[in-house]
Amino acid sequence: MGQDRLKRAFGDDGPGLDVDFRAMEQIATAAARGLTEGTLELLLQQQADKLSTEQPCPACGTLCPTTPHTRPLTADGAEVEQTERKAHCPDCRRDFFPLRTALGLDEHGYSSSVLERIVTAAARFASFRDATFAVQMSRVGISESQVRRLAHKVGAELVAERDRKAVEHRRRQLASRTGVVPEVVGGGRWGRIRTRAAGRPLVSTKPRTRRTRSPVWPR
Known part of the structure; x- marks a missing residue:
């Protein structure tokens, strides 16, 4: 695929003596992009067929029938037509795409690596305009409004996930270290503490004390 693009650009003999490096670079980049797009589309098609x-x-x-479906997908260094399957649940009245979860994709139309790049730029730059320019410099076609929308949406999802984990942490019950928790009945003489487990007699516990010897003075 890359070789065909090079032949179309320079012919069978390759570039002439009047071709500068910038032209070679542009042709090589386009060839690499075409190779990436073709490879990704083939892999997506093979996966959807399974x-x-x-x-x-x-x-x-509920088991739902699936039908072929395609959509544009922006990947790292490529614009591909994603082949997938679409299903509709009559009970829930919603469409779902079974392959997107395994692929790590959602409805945004960007791969996870590109989406991470967009959100990171929006977080690090002072304005969405600067973030959009930075993303566009990495050869990703996107508008400022799209960057703003994705940043707000992903940020809300992260906040919701953080709150969910906080609630789960508060509700988590710590396991008891002992099978039976003793019941304190009362204090005894000389600092003894009397405890009683369920169905057991009283047990006296004497706290440990550190003994010190009296100094012996020479006579």
């Missing part, structure tokens, strides 16, 4: 024609709904588990 999916069965019925898939369970992620919400209710």
